[in-house]
Amino acid sequence: MNGQMYSTPKSILKLTVLVAMSLSMANAFGGQVVEDQRVSRLSNARELLGKYYEKSAVMNGEQVDNINDKIYRWTRKSLPSSYRKNYQAIAQAIIDQSLRYDFDPVFISSVIANESSFDPRQIGPVGEIGLMQLRPNTAKWIAHRSGVPWRGVASLKDPVTNIRLGTALLAYLRGKFDSHARLYIAAYNMGQSNVKDALERKIWPKDYPERVMRHYVEYYRKIRDEVRN
Numbered sequence: 001m002n003g004q005m006y007s008t009p010k011s012i013l014k015l016t017v018l019v020a021m022s023l024s025m026a027n028a029f030g031g032q033v034v035e036d037q038r039v040s041r042l043s044n045a046r047e048l049l050g051k052y053y054e055k056s057a058v059m060n061g062e063q064v065d066n067i068n069d070k071i072y073r074w075t076r077k078s079l080p081s082s083y084r085k086n087y088q089a090i091a092q093a094i095i096d097q098s099l100r101y102d103f104d105p106v107f108i109s110s111v112i113a114n115e116s117s118f119d120p121r122q123i124g125p126v127g128e129i130g131l132m133q134l135r136p137n138t139a140k141w142i143a144h145r146s147g148v149p150w151r152g153v154a155s156l157k158d159p160v161t162n163i164r165l166g167t168a169l170l171a172y173l174r175g176k177f178d179s180h181a182r183l184y185i186a187a188y189n190m191g192q193s194n195v196k197d198a199l200e201r202k203i204w205p206k207d208y209p210e211r212v213m214r215h216y217v218e219y220y221r222k223i224r225d226e227v228r229n
Contacts, residue, residue, distance in 0.1 A: 034066055037099050041067060044104040048181045048216065057217055060224040061106070068095055070223065071105050078118035083159065090131075093160040097167035101174075108167055110215035111188070114208075120159045129156035132166025142169045185209040 045061060046053050053059060061067070068091075075091035076084055083090070094112075098105035115133040116122035124133050134142075134156055143150035146168035148161065155161045169188065176192055177183035186205035187195045198205055 033099070037067070037095075037105075038065065040099060040102040041104040041106070044102060044107060047179055048104070048107060048213065050181070056220070057224045058220040061104075061220055064223060067105060071095055071109060074109060074219070075118070078113065080119055080121070083120055086159065090159045090163070093163040097164055101167055101171035103167065103170065106219045107212075107216055108163070108170075110212050110219060111166070111170070111185075112163075113215045114212045120157065120162070129153060130162035131159050132162050132169075134162065134165055134169070138169065139165050142172065145172070182206065182209045185212055 042062060045058050049056050049058055064070075071094055072088065072091040075094065076087040079087055079090065094105050094108050097103075098108050112118055112131050115128075116131050118131065120131050122131070122133065123129060127135050129136065129139075136153055136156065139156055140150055140152075142148075142165050143155065146165070148164050148168065149155070155165070170184065173184040173187045173192060177187060177195070182204065183195055183199075186209050189208040190198075190205065195205055
């Protein structure tokens, strides 16, 4: 090398610094998203269970830093074989929409499990369609309200769009019932006006919320067993 000194060009040094800064920011942002999700998830868990939270298997969720891998695994396992190639997009929709509306993604998975057993082809007795079993008229209304593109019934047959609409509807109902879990879950099934009518007659809807919550607690029992093992 004839004793000649070679220095790293300034442009390369600058690029190296920029890449390092970008990676650092990405890691920080990713960590913040995980923490935001954890806060939303545990807050919603307490909202859903109220005074029963401390004695429930759901409390074991506090030991789980990142629930996403379980949502991915459960979604893949639960979907019909013809849809499993799209399980990542479907699971990510559950995760993203839960974070957007401050829900526990395990809760949204529980609603889906109760409504359609994770079968996007499911059609209900009064015209409900897809994973979260939405009627077209209700879905069209919540689509316009929440800014989700609406393509008619085709939107409900698309699992990702169905999740976006169903979660938006749950968030809307939650606001209407002051975050009272039993009431907004019941309203998802029977409509908010029917829930209000029932309350006026001193009747508290319980059958549908109890079914959803059985799925919810069962998911967390699985988590508890995994943590123990």
